[in-house]
Amino acid sequence: MENQKVVVVVEEAAAARTALQWAVRNYVRGGDSITLLYVCPATRSRKKQRNLRLRGFHLALSFKDLCNGIAEAKVEIIVTEGEQVASVLSLVNQIGASTLVVGLHEHSFLYRVNELILSENNLKCRVLAIKQHPKAHDVLINTEFSQIEIRRLQ
DSSP states (O other), X not given: OXXXXXXXXXXXXXXXXXXXXXXXXXXOOTTOEEEEEEEEOOOSOHHHHHHHHHHHHHHHXXXXXXXXXXXXXXXXXXXXXXXXXXXXXXXXXXXXXXXXXXXXOTTOGXXXXXXXXHHTTOOOSEEEEEEEOXXXXXXXXXXXXXXXXXXXXX
16 A cells, blocks of 8 residues: 655644544554644744744644654654645645645635635645534544545535
8 A cells, every 4th residue: 555645734723633633543554654734924024934933843843743653654844934725735736745634623724725726626635624523522532524525626
């Protein structure tokens, strides 16, 4: 079986961490490559940009700890700046990812992906969207899983 290239969107929302936990337990296999991607907004202030990137890197490091139980998995962290939708789509296509893992929450970037992006077939991978129930006590039992088939949306 071929190793997968999985991109996980790192965000401060609890749903993002839940999505990674779900993927680690149910989807990612030993030998897979996992890219933890944090996108911070662009700013003109170098000091503010450095602080945003540093905060994103520390957040991604905390996500990396969740990947420790996967044998032989290659985990990398990418922190970039720009518009989140464009940055995620660009990286996913650039590295040839097979899967994008996203935590669904009320401000999730998936809700900003418009039909134009989908109709141009800019996203060429499987999308796993994980949503945590608001009153969940056991995060891993009380989650919803959605596999978004881009071909069906076109």
